[in-house]
Amino acid sequence: MDDASALYLGLISGTSADGIDVALVSFDQGMPQLRAALTHPWPHALRERVLAMAQDLVAFDLDDFGQLDVAIGRHFAEAARRLLETSGTPATAVRALGSHGQTLRHRPGGESPFTLQLGDPSVIAESCGIDVVxxxxxxxxxxxxxxxPLLPAVHAMLLGQAEHTRVVLNLGGIANITVLDADGRVLGFDTGPANGLLDAWCMEQRGEPFDRDGAFAAAGQVDLALLEGLLDEPYFALPPPKSTGREHFHLAWLLRQPRVTQLAPVDVQATLLELTAHTVADAIEAHAAAATEVLVCGGGVHNSRLMQRLAEWLAPRRVASTAEYGIDPDYLEAAAFAWLARQRLLGLPGNLPAVTGARGPRVLGAVYLAPRA
Known part of the structure; x- marks a missing residue:
């Protein structure tokens, strides 16, 4: 297949596990172009298993682990097949599928650092008839x-601008920033919690999977004592490179603050939203003080209360959705994994050592071949 005309699929379920994002991507001189996309819902019971395991709420054995790996792989494959069907794209037109999987653990520090994503790639390749990276x-x-984070290379390609320093802010379950310096340098790291904690508290208190438009948080008052206690978290003071996940910032982490049980749930939600805005703003001030605008992608872009507080914290910088530059904020991450799959097949690096702290550029990913006729 001629790579210049080939299509790629990218799939990811983020820290919040609120759906499987799928993007169909073409490339024009190496630049990713989104052709079609959708979000495929998780079955409720499977999502609950994923979240419980990611937060250490349940013990699980090797049988649980293996079964979950296959179940996630099946649903990733279902998501990919659904996008192919709705877009009228035959599997034979797709060169490869880049699957991030579902993160269960991310422990990049310590004596034996590791990161673990589930979603059996062999199951996906067999089900879709497409090679999987x-x-x-x-x-x-x-x-x-x-x-x-692995997205800064794509952020730089699509949104870097000479003579202006920009920040790309991804508001997923965890918030991360990419600093696109005017001189071409790129920095990126996870700033701390975003939708993950907000969604978890909303589900716990209201039985709703997310706080639509931030209305729950907007109805409350920020509790400064709780906010101060949360900001004492050592992660926030660590210098980059750094990354984190739901295994760190979860409800048990929140409930270590005795103040939580003394407050109305609506005030806790308001304080969690303020925590996200505060830590993002602190990170940008510390590492991108010259930035004139902050471009936001990820699910948090739809939380109008969070976007309002970010604009207030980050003023006079302009805060806007990446949609203003023709980049769909909901599917940028999935499209990036299509790009990473292409990089792997071309034998090109996918990481930025200045971002991750790796010893050098590395070709990322392993290839799982689909059955040949």
């Missing part, structure tokens, strides 16, 4: 890196 993060971790 997966396991993108571990090569970077093996090289001494954080294994995350």
């Amino acid at each position: 997966a396991d993108f993060r571990r090569a970077d971790v093996a090289a001494g890196g954080q294994g995350a």
